[in-house]
Amino acid sequence: MQNELGTDDTMSKLCSALRCYSRPLGAEQLKAIVGDACIQLHDAGRYIQFDDTQYARNPVMSTSQVEVLVLCWRPGQISPIHDHAGSTCVVQVLTGTANEITYTRTAKGLLIPLETRSYPTRALIASNDTDTHQLGNINPADSDLVTLHCYSPPLVQMHRFPLSQTVLRPLLS
Numbered sequence: 685m686q687n688e689l690g691t692d693d694t695m696s697k698l699c700s701a702l703r704c705y706s707r708p709l710g711a712e713q714l715k716a717i718v719g720d721a722c723i724q725l726h727d728a729g730r731y732i733q734f735d736d737t738q739y740a741r742n743p744v745m746s747t748s749q750v751e752v753l754v755l756c757w758r759p760g761q762i763s764p765i766h767d768h769a770g771s772t773c774v775v776q777v778l779t780g781t782a783n784e785i786t787y788t789r790t791a792k793g794l795l796i797p798l799e800t801r802s803y804p805t806r807a808l809i810a811s812n813d814t815d816t817h818q819l820g821n822i823n824p825a826d827s828d829l830v831t832l833h834c835y836s837p838p839l840v841q842m843h844r845f846p847l848s849q850t851v852l853r854p855l856l857s
Contacts, residue, residue: 694727699745699752702834708749709836711810714774718834719808725778725830728754732830739763739820751838754778757829762820765795765845768813771835775809780821780829784809787816787845795845816845 698721702709709717725732731742731754739761744752757780765787775782782803787795795816803809811817821829 694721694723695731695744697721698723702745702750702752703747705749705836709772711772711774711812714750714772714834714836715808715810718774718776718832723776723778723832728778728830728832732756734758734828746838749837751835753833753835755831755833757782757821757831759821759823759825759827762822763818765816765818765847766842767816768811768835768839769841769843770813771837771839771842772813773811773839774834775803775811775819776832777803777805777807777809778830778832779805780827781805781823782807782809782829782831783820783822785818787818789816 698718701717701721728744731744733740733742734756736758739758740756742754742756744754746752762783765785784801784803786798786801788798789795809819819831821827823829
């Protein structure tokens with residue numbers, strides 16, 4: 685099933701390029717396609733919709749091999765700790781600064797923070813399958829964040845890791 689909302693020329697070109705694939709794409713290939721598309725904030729205009737209670741996931745297109753979303757983050761909004769359960773993800777920062785915390789697992793199954801990074805507008809971020817992280821907007825009160833997310837294959841589920849457990853086991857969502 686294919687689904688695309690809107691007809692913006694640059695976004696449509698990206699969606700057309702991604703629609704050609706009949707197999708999942710790897711991180712480097714997906715990163716190259718997204719980078720070559722040169723998507724800017726105004727290209728995502730019709731997909732920019734915020735939710736003041738949580739970050740908003742706005743669908744752009746989906747096929748059996750790839751999914752594209754625009755995520756909108758108000759200051760203080762952050763994803764749960766999660767992985768991508770079999771999907772590769774490439775994120776492009778369209779405006780603002782994205783903040784990422786990556787985690788590693790101990791031998792006993794605990795997650796511990798490994799690294800914190802900040803990504804400015806136009807940065808590309810890639811993560812694979814079991815890479816475990818949080819992404820969000822921990823910037824000043826007047827700094828919204830908009831990111832473009834491409835998943836291959838589409839993100840059907842992700843494992844979320846709640847901090848309330850002493851030994852973290854994934855919650856499917």
